[in-house]
Amino acid sequence: MSFRDHEMAAAVGRLVLAYDGAIAGLALAAFAAVSWVKYLAASAALVRIRRATSVPISGLRSLLSSDDSSDEDGVLVVVRGLVQPSSTVEALGVWPLSKFRDVLTPRGSGERAVAVLSTQTCLYNEWRGMFGWSSDLNALLMRSWKERRSSSLELVPFILADGAKSSNSGYIHVNLDGSAHPLPLTTVYHELHPVQLTPCTFFQAIFGSGYPVALLHEEKILPVGKEITAIGICRPRDGALEIKSCKNLPFFLSDMTKDELEAELNSNTRILLWSGILIGTLSFGILGYALVRNWRKWKEWRTRRREIQDLHDESLIESSMEAEDAPEGELCVICLSTRRRSAFIPCGHLVCCSRCALHVERDSSPKCPVCRQDVRSSIRIYDS
Structure with a gap:
């Protein structure tokens, strides 16, 4: 596959899998609805042809x-x-x-x-x-x-x-x-x-x-x-x-004769029926999965936002107090002016101050600045 086709296929894949498959579920639901409408029309036509x-x-x-x-x-x-x-x-x-x-x-x-x-x-x-x-x-x-x-x-x-x-x-x-x-x-x-x-x-x-x-x-x-x-x-x-x-x-x-017309329409009706059932079931499963996943993500985002809001004021106050006392080897790797206070989870690297750790967490794809591993959250480390 050429580079242009590869990029187009990747873009289509991202669109289909957006919101944990919600777009794909809605598309399948639309196909299922069309199949059911065609099935009802074909069934009514089959009854009329049989009675003709x-x-x-x-x-x-x-x-x-x-x-x-x-x-x-x-x-x-x-x-x-x-x-x-x-x-x-x-x-x-x-x-x-x-x-x-x-x-x-x-x-x-x-x-x-x-x-x-x-x-x-x-x-x-x-x-x-x-x-x-x-x-x-x-x-x-x-x-x-x-x-x-x-x-x-x-x-x-x-x-x-x-x-x-x-x-x-x-x-x-x-x-x-x-x-x-x-x-x-x-x-x-x-x-x-x-x-x-x-x-x-x-x-x-x-x-x-x-x-x-x-x-x-x-x-x-x-x-x-x-x-x-x-x-x-x-x-x-x-x-x-x-x-x-x-x-x-x-x-x-x-x-075709009348019997052949009935047989063909009966076959089409069965295909539309089973395609509507299978595609509809698959769309409900994908939409249910996407709904649960997005609900959990929204709850995690709201919890993280509340924690970030609580720690924001504290990090601003401590930044001015710790700037003079921090040794050079313990400065934040991002701002280089504040002591390292927050460790990332799950990698555990203590390389950022509280304020820069919050900025990392707010990113759309948060990653540790040292090992580039995905970051779920950060924890404040206190000296004994």
């Missing part, structure tokens, strides 16, 4: 007409069908589709698609550099700041159908308005283009800074004819059926 009705697309109309329970003017359902562009049902006259495009054709393949996600990512090289400075730790902490990525998403309206050809009762329109859920895309284009080196790149390499080396172009599509699962609110609209995402559910469109 799984029906074929052709049976949705009968379900809506017979089901009294509704959510946001619709019913939570799980359907599975084939992706088809909405223009395939334009002839039925049940949906205003004339202003929409038919399908998309990505440049990476000749497949027909209803969604195309184009992504361009700049890749960086983390070389150590001529001077031995490494940015590995910086890249670990600040990688999101250095990442350069641009993406564009194209969509056309599409439906889920029971078969390759849709009918009036065998399809449902997918409404993506307001949905933040990811789409089940398939990668069809993946190409890496090297970046031309510049004089600036040379200096970046010398000083160990990350510099761009390549551009990664990717295209992902939602192809026509792909079988996917949709879980959301189903409701009629303009004579046709529509399914829309539910904000309280982590899934909307997926390659």
Whole structure:
């Protein structure tokens, strides 16, 4: 590890262990709270998915007409069908589709698609550099700041159908308005283009800074004819059926079936539960230890402060009386003007006067001026 990374790691370690681990305990408590919040949300979502009705697309109309329970003017359902562009049902006259495009054709393949996600990512090289400075730790902490990525998403309206050809009762329109859920895309284009080196790149390499080396172009599509699962609110609209995402559910469109979605969400729920329990228990233990340690330190500081205040006046009075009578070999090693009167504990060195011993004790890290051993307190020595 380079000197810069070593210093940064040491600073992070001091911050985490500050106040006998209180900062680390608070950070772990925050992680535990986040885990519990996510666990409660995942548990509620799992219950809703289990209760959701799984029906074929052709049976949705009968379900809506017979089901009294509704959510946001619709019913939570799980359907599975084939992706088809909405223009395939334009002839039925049940949906205003004339202003929409038919399908998309990505440049990476000749497949027909209803969604195309184009992504361009700049890749960086983390070389150590001529001077031995490494940015590995910086890249670990600040990688999101250095990442350069641009993406564009194209969509056309599409439906889920029971078969390759849709009918009036065998399809449902997918409404993506307001949905933040990811789409089940398939990668069809993946190409890496090297970046031309510049004089600036040379200096970046010398000083160990990350510099761009390549551009990664990717295209992902939602192809026509792909079988996917949709879980959301189903409701009629303009004579046709529509399914829309539910904000309280982590899934909307997926390659997995309902059973696979339940299994994955159940696994995530267990992980969040046990992580919340373990991290919460660890944070309580660290915070309890830090509280006891800081309470004891505060009591010791208050006792020491009271003792210092009591001895302060006495040391000032004796300093003027002992300055003339003290032999040269018995003078304080700090002020060189007063007789040695205080011995440090636990090393036992009698090398300071009462006033200088108090100054040593007040230091943030008190150490004996002779042996440099840690000092807990000092004791006044009297001649017999």
